[in-house]
Every structure is written in C-alpha cells, then in structure tokens.
Amino acid sequence: MNYNQKLFSLANLINNLRNYFFLKLRFKSFGDIKPSLTLVGVGPGDPSLITIAAIKAIRKATVIAYPVSQLGGKSMAAEIAGDWIKGKRTMPLVFPMTLDGDSLDQHWKIASEKLSNAIQTGENVVFISQGDPSLYSTCCYVLIYLKSHYPECTLKIIPGVNSFSAAAAAGQWPLSLQKEALFVSPVPEEPKDFENLLDESLRKGLVLVLLKLGFRWEWVRPILEKKGLLDKTLFVKKVGFFDQEISKAENVSKDSKPYFSLLIVRPHWPSIK
Template identity: 45%
Template sequence: MCGGFHLKAAAALTLVGVGPGDPNLLTVAAVQAIAKAAVVAYPVAQPGAEGMAARIAAPWITKQRHLPLLFPMVAAAAPRLAAWRTAADLLAAELEKAEQLVLLCEGDASLFASCSYVLLELASRYPQWPVSVIPGITAVAAAAAAASSLGMPWPLALQDEGLLIRPTPNTQAALELLLEQAKASSTVLALLKLGERWLWVQPVLEA
C-alpha cells in the first residue's frame, strides 16, 4: 500500500480497531477518530454491561454520547443475526442525524470481529452511508511482541513461512490434526478464541 493509510473524507461512520487490551496500543488514527466523534458505539454482551472495547478506549471517551450495541455471546445463529441487523439499524438512525460516529472493535476490525458483520449489514441495507475502517493491533501481533520483549524472540513468520490464524478447534482431536498439518507444511499456527478451551489446549501444546 504505497500511498499509506487514509480515511474516506466523506465517511460519517468509522469502525475503529482498539487493539488487544492496552490503551497505549491504540493507533494515532484511532485516537483521532474517537476524539472527533459525536457518538461512540461499542459492543456489549448484555444490557447494562461495560463493553471491553469501550473500556480500552475509555481515556479518549470524554464528552461523546455512548451507544452500546448488544452483541450476545451465544452459539445460536438467529440471535446473532438479529443483533447485527439491529446494530446496523441503530447506527443508520444516528447517521440520519448527520452525527459523526465511531464503532469500536476489540483487536482489529477486520479479523474475526463482530463489527465486521455489522459492516456487511450496512453495506447491504444502507449503502448510502460510506464507512471507513481503522485497523487495530491484533492479539496475534501483540502476543509475538510480548514474547520477544520477555526475552523469547518470536517473529510471527519469516521469509517463506506460512502463517495460519484461526479460531481454536472445539476438540482435542481436531487440534492435534491441525498441529500435525501445520508442522508438515512449516506453517506457523496462531490460535484465537481460546477461552475455556485453554484448560485442555495447554497440555496438548506442551506434550
């Protein structure tokens, strides 16, 4: 990308990746977009909850109006689809008021992000509203940097190495197969969405 990173000048809505958790890892572009916004939207798992993305960006959310968007953390597809449609409707209603909005996203806004589904809903049902996306530091990049900073040099990938970023499998057998395939192809494997799976994933990785 020779020309560098530029926002759409006419965009009234900006999706902002706020990084993996440390407010110091927000980009300059992210901080500037939040500061300019009249409304800050962010995901919450349940009504009244504090969203992680909003917590990360809290130092720069001062006078802006808050717009929490309910993104239920459930496996069933129907509630999630309904939530994304509702979020798109709420954002479009704010855009009708000629408000400048940001939608905060944990990590990067384009990598396994719930906000990406809202982006697709807006593009499909409200194409009249241009959207800009500000990338954020991913958990994968942050983990590699943290390891190297602790004296364990860990470049994510070198030269001709492949890099596979994917959600953690749901079973030990599936993980073991994935590890075998990655080893056979000299592919670096980065697992996301560990959660409670870490209890059985850790012994597999250490075996």
C-alpha cells in the first residue's frame, strides 16, 4: 500500500469514527434510541384520548411526520397532537383525496421513501395519524411499502382510540354484547347494497358500524326509515371535536353530512329485567 492509499484509508477511518460518535451523541439524551419509524394513532379528535404510549413516542421523536391532502394543507392528526409536537421538526406527507389508483400509489411511494431516507440519516421518526394506525389509515400503506422494500427498517405501531369506539362511548351505545357479531365498513356506495346489508343485519342480529357517511346520508336515512331502524341507529359527526354531534338518527335532518360522520346500527336490544 503506497502513501496515498494509506492516507485515503486513514481519512475513511476518521470519517467513520466521526459519524459513529456523532450518532451516539445525537441519541444519548433519548436513552440511546436507534433510528426507527413509529406509527402512532392519536385518536379521533379529543386530545385527552391520546394514549400515554403515544405521548412518550412523540416526546422521543426527532421528526414528526403527518398526512396532509395537499401541500400546505392542514392535518387533523397534527391538530389533535398539537400540544405535544410544538417545537418538533415536522414532515408533512401528501396523501391526496382521490380515487385515482396510480396517483395514490405514487404518493404512497414518495411518502415511504421520504420516511426511509430520514431513518437512514439517523432520525427517530414518528408518523402520527388520526384514529388507529391499523384501521382505514394512510399508515397502513406506508407500513406495507416499507416492510416490502426496506425489511431491515425498525418499525413499531402504537394503537389509538378509533372513531366508532369513541362514538359508542359518547353516545352510551353498546357496540357488541355476548355472541353478537360486529360488522365495520364504510357506507356502501349503492343504495341497494346498503338495503341488503340492513336485511342481513336484521336477519342475523349484526351490529353495524358504518363509516365515511358524507353525502350518502341523503339516501341512507330514507332506507333506515323504511326498515324501521331510525330509532335504533346512532348518528355521530366529528366525534371528539368541539362541534361533534351525537344523536339518534330519527332526530337528524336529511341533508348531506360531513365525510367524517358515522352510524352505529343496533337492530336488536337485549331485554334486561
């Protein structure tokens, strides 16, 4: 090995040692936490429903990522966790509200690569999402992509309170009793499919949790009335927020409702003597 090669080798060694001690110092104050990604559910809207585990993860994070529908847009998750992410570096990730599969795939990939890059540069990243990360969440797509393309990536999920559990509690409406089955789904796209689902619920005693109500309420309400289920359906709008609305469906007007509205249909109530 000549002089220049020895010099180059020594420079590489010094650089590697510098990087090593830099990372050690970077994470010393957090208990030697390794670079990782934690998917954290922050609940449906009420900040008091954020779990202790979620708060601990947020406090230890060096970067907080959260979903937005467009660049510069607001994030419900960031608003819910606002008191705990103040002063943190943030990473808004765009997940557009579209049904275009190609566009969604592209944005999921871009977001996942940004998260991967942050982890590879030594960041401890927390990706917060509204509700629970495993239930109709953008977190799920990030999780699937990273596990497939970066299996060496350290991942963790911290569950959050989901919207229908919070709604059931706020409305004092039991979700499931004894051997009752609980069916959770977005509201069907077509009235006929919705009617068939109600018939099955009546026949089998299924308790229905129907999410993402929105404009469909205009035709959902008449069908519930036709089936005699208006007084057995709980309507909940924006649970956990200051303008939440909780009422039996029979007391709710027919006009279109916000996207983040849900129904809990309980066709049979137990008789307790």
